[in-house]
Amino acid sequence: MQCNFSDKYDPMVHLYEQDWEKERENGFKSSNLEDQCTHRYKIYIEGRAWSVSKKYILACDSMALLVKPEFHDFFGRSMVPLEHYWPIRPQETCRDLKFAVEWGNNNPEKAQDIGRRGSEYMMKSLEMKYVYDYMLYVLQGYGKLMKLDVTVPENATEVCSETMACPITDGGLIRQCMDDSLVTSPSVKAACDLPQPYGDDELKMFLEKQESAERDVEKLTNEYWEVQNKILQKKNENII
Incomplete structure (x- = not known):
């Protein structure tokens, strides 16, 4: 919740707390998954443990901003960053979310492709x-x-x-x-x-593909924040 929009993070990321006790009393009227699919981006993050919502979020056609999970679904292990979702680092959540939205808004077609491929993956894998x-x-x-x-x-x-x-x-x-x-x-x-299990070389190549995509996103994110920090520093110097 510390990543919610403020003076530090502009209104590109909106996060809401869910009162599940109140939702149970009202028949979960504010938890309609169909309504949530109207957002351009959807954040997936685990709570106290594994969350059931990953498959619903990925099926929305929106680009999923997936905070790297500690627990794994059976269908999630073969997903690839930048192909099915946008990876978010748990230790840099706020900065990564801000840049992901910035990147998606500047590259709407690419973001839409990621969302579409993530949705197609869910529909195909979970028939x-x-x-x-x-x-x-x-x-x-x-x-x-x-x-x-x-x-x-x-x-x-x-x-x-x-x-x-x-x-x-x-x-x-x-x-x-x-x-x-x-x-x-x-x-x-x-x-x-x-299907037949991966051979040692096949598995190694696939894991390297996943890690390479994560490194690419990390590089883009770090470069973005380096520029933002320089801009902020110049503004502060002018004020002084």
């Missing part, structure tokens, strides 16, 4: 088919370990696609997401048909 394949794989694994007889309780309620989606008749995005996630036919592939 419902892959989610269902993974769920099936996990359930089959648990099923092989189970030694007890499973019986349906007397008061159990059967849930099917009709009881889930049909009551939603407003034609909005919730219904659209329900329809998009509907399984209409069996999968033609075995569950979790994983």
Whole structure:
């Protein structure tokens, strides 16, 4: 929150505190993810631990300003800085956020491309088919370990696609997401048909690509602030 706009940081970065207790009482009306996607940039930062919001932020089509996480999602390890998101250093958060917005405003097409590629990555990597394949794989694994007889309780309620989606008749995005996630036919592939793991050289090259992109951003950021500091120093000298 110290990065919020002030005399030091102009109104390019707006940060808001979320009162989750109040949100629970009001049905999370101020936490609508669709509304948040109207911003040109979206900041991702972890809270006390891993945050569930990364995939939603990256899916917004906005350029994601991703503060380097301590915890990793399964889908995030193969993402590349400057290709899917703009990297932010945890130890230089305020300065990096300020420059990221400045760079994006001066390079709107490039920023839009980063946002678009990040969104496409999410849509492709987290297709419902892959989610269902993974769920099936996990359930089959648990099923092989189970030694007890499973019986349906007397008061159990059967849930099917009709009881889930049909009551939603407003034609909005919730219904659209329900329809998009509907399984209409069996999968033609075995569950979790994983690609071959990286070879040592392939993994090394990929990690170097990630690190190289981070160094490029760090260099641009440091150069920007060197210029800003010189301008500020000259202003102070003129005032004196």
